[in-house]
Amino acid sequence: MLNRRDLLKSSALTAGSLLLPAGLRPAFAAGEDITIGAPLPMSGPFAANGKFGSMGTAMIVEEVGRILDRKLGYIEIDTEGKPATAVRKVQEAMERGVTLFSGGILSSEALAMGKEVAKGNGVFITTAGADEITGSECNKGTFRWSVPTFGAIEQTVRPLIEQLPDAKRWYTITPQYVFGDGLLNAAKAIFKEKGIEHVGNSYHSLTEKEFSGYLTNAMAAKPDALLILNFGSQSSDTLRQAVSFGMKQRMTILLAWASGLEQFETLGPDLMEGVYFGAQYWHGIDSPFNRELVAKVQAKHKMNPNYAFASAYLTTKLLIDAAAKAGSTDGPAVAKAMEGMKYAGLTGDEEIRAADHQVIKNYYLLKGKAKSAMKDKDDYADIISFGKSFQSPEEALCKMA
Amino acid sequence: MIYLFQLVNGIGLGMLYFLLAVGLSIIFGLLHFVNFAHGAFYLLGAYLVYDMTERGVNFWAGLLLAPIIVAGLAALTETVLLRRIYHLPHTFHILVTVGLALVVQELVIILWGPVGGNVSPPDALGGVFILGDFIYPQYRLFVIGLTLVLAIGLWWLLEGTRLGAVVRAGSESTDMVSLLGIDIVRVNTAVFALGAGLAGLAGALAAPIRGVEPFMGIEALGIAFVVVVIGGMGSYTGALIAGLLVGIVQSVMATLWPEGARLMIYLGMGLVILTMPRGLLGRA
Structure with missing residues (x-):
């Protein structure tokens, strides 16, 4: 190929x-x-x-x-x-x-x-x-x-909480603007409903490239799960640095808004193995x-x-x-x-x-595979679950002009 | 306890910033040349290590070769292009080096594509160091140790060798050094190559921490200038102190006021410009 x-x-x-x-x-x-x-x-x-x-x-x-x-x-x-x-x-x-x-x-x-x-x-x-x-x-x-952000969180955080009943303490890393807050607010609502302790959040600017300080905060809070709410190269940097801090072995990591194959190619299976990702599309959809x-x-x-x-x-x-x-x-x-x-x-x-x-449409929860389990060079992840979650137009504040 | 973690993390960041900025500072000190292509050498260093490890070359070999190749390319660039504009005003330096940086960036995109990549740390340093609650990546500890050794070596080179004496003398008066029979043109090339090689090494060391992408040079250049402006243009010690200060402020602020961590770096630079226009240890 x-x-x-x-x-x-x-x-x-x-x-x-x-x-x-x-x-x-x-x-x-x-x-x-x-x-x-x-x-x-x-x-x-x-x-x-x-x-x-x-x-x-x-x-x-x-x-x-x-x-x-x-x-x-x-x-x-x-x-x-x-x-x-x-x-x-x-x-x-x-x-x-x-x-x-x-x-x-x-x-x-x-x-x-x-x-x-x-x-x-x-x-x-x-x-x-x-x-x-x-x-x-x-x-x-x-x-x-x-x-939108509401569905992305509903279809990733909620099923993961159900899959991991022992993960009671969650830490979030969020870009400080409307998109990040949309994801964070949706996550907080689920935490509250499910009795999850939100042990901390680190906001960061849209230009940030160095996440070790935020990850140090996250590790000090001793969470069971780390929820990464930024996207694109910032989410790749966060994940790369989280893995280097050994966080993958100590907690579950969920990157709620991944770009899919284009991002996975830059990350590679070593970083991705065992990490959960939210995605709009995956070529393996049946x-x-x-x-x-x-x-x-x-x-x-x-x-x-x-x-x-x-x-x-x-x-x-x-x-x-x-x-x-x-x-x-x-x-x-x-x-x-x-x-x-x-x-x-x-x-x-x-x-x-x-x-x-x-x-x-559906939104997907994926889980990164080990390199040895990949059937081909693009087989980075398995689909764990998927579904449709949307606010009503009124809840989303749409007033069609 | 968390502030102690952040302090160590900040030192790690700061040593990398020092390595990145000291080359820029030395080049300015001797050549009085504003090198906006410095980030491009950092970018090249990172991509060379990436390319070599992708081709199966050992990471350590890549770490050794990348800065040497970058230094060689820098020497060639200095000889062919840059030495012809040293005598021109700073605006010409900026014009040419910004153009050079863009050419390098586009070449990186053509050679390696617009999508970035990942560089795994060597197996021996892939784990974490654990001491009670303190957990820190072994690779980052290695970077702190290596940059510390390099900082001492560089200090010795500048303060304890004949070349260092020539460089320091040249930064005071190139005419006087020339009159003493020293080939200042060759010294200029050597210093430019050394500065660029240090940027290349910083890029190579940063690749396993940050990954590689074609626009990483611009970000690095920004940080390098902040460090040089705070530390003082042309000052080795200033670059070291400022690098550490920036790293520690960035890291500690991630706990104190996370959303303002980056803002504080630039705010700090603004304050230094206002109160100490020559930087902490800069000369006129």
Whole structure:
């Protein structure tokens, strides 16, 4: 199988030469009729995610080929992971007639783009994490596939407490902003309900890279379980340093919001073995649609789809299906077609809730495997449990404008 | 008791910060050259160890080779590019070295990809040291010990050898040193390579603690500048004291006021700039 790192290296080499000055790169030749916008961080620290996302969008666009008797294409929009850049480039794309957008990996850029696209009567679907996207800042043009913080905690902390009845003392490490607090508050509610002692929490800034001080605090509190509530490279750093402090041998570790395969490749099985992870997607999910996708991606790209790839593939498909159903690429018509849509998705049966545009899907609790137990190079984890947990639109504070 | 843990942890962090910053400080001291590419040498050191261990090379061999390779590359860069701009104002130094740092970062992405990686500590140091309630990774203890030995060795090099005397004299007046028949151009290259090699070693030592990712150089550069500004530009002892101070403040604050741990480092730097513009032990 192709090495994922090699694949990204070649894409990193070619991307720069292919970008147009405006940062908009038509993936197909001119003359296409329907264009999907893919605003993703193609450069900067999150470029790897963006590149896999772009590959996912490209694959479904190529696969479908035509809808409504018009040729289908997509435009890769490099947001650079910056909200202001993302908004400016999305505006440019909308001026060129693009109404349908799938992308936005980072919460800040997704929130900004969602508002902009909605203002221009377009439709934007994202996989970003911020609860506000389908919560307090929900709007008529924005949809979100990923499970919010409430469901991520309900489907990881709750089943783990049930599996580990002796783990009565939990310590949390939390990034200090809305996303972290969303996860922390959901965890605290479960601790209270289950009689768990929350022996401490360490807040840290979004730029922190050194977690040994916080881990020293955690060890001094002698917890039975360590709940890591940051994400991306910060969660990898926290876990790496926790393992070096021997915490894996002394307590259960749960990383509630993992990125899946892309993160596991950087961690490796030695760090992951015995650690629990929460995930939006895993290529080992046993659903017909996912099995089909995994087979297709293996055949085409000689790799397993990761979260960025699979979610971009699916969210772009939802836009295409909705446009076909609506018989138009007009934003409000496509949005209406998406509302209440039920479909066989990556995580099984999924549904787009009409009231807040949140996709109702499963969230997964995974457990890292020993290197010797891995069946192939990507077989980092087993699925322990999964399920759907969502606040009502009212509880999530969505008042659809 | 927890503050004692944090103190030890802070010393561990601080020694790594010292190693990172002292090269920057020495280069500025002798060459009066602001090297914004210093983080890039740290990045290269980390990635070289990562690459070698991925290829099955022994970690210890990687730890030895990485700083040597980085020092060699730095010497080449100094000879081909940087020595041509020493006489220009600092803004040109910044322009060229920032550009150099970006080139190195992009080369790292092209060579190793944008996704980071993990470097396991050597098996002999993979465990933890336990003394009662005190638990600390053996590898971090090794880093403290090694950097301590290096700090003493570096002090001896600068204070007790002829090369050190030339470097110290050169930092006072390069013209005078040249008039004494010493080839200051070669000394400059050697000092630049030494400073960059120390950054490479810091990167190689940090790789098992932090992992590797293409943007780690920028973060390291930030910390290195904080340490150098607090300690005083060009001061070896200043870099040591400031490195330890920053490490200990960062670690102890993780208990006292966790969300402000990083803020306090930069706040401390701001205070030093306001009250002691030359840093704790800096010269004019």
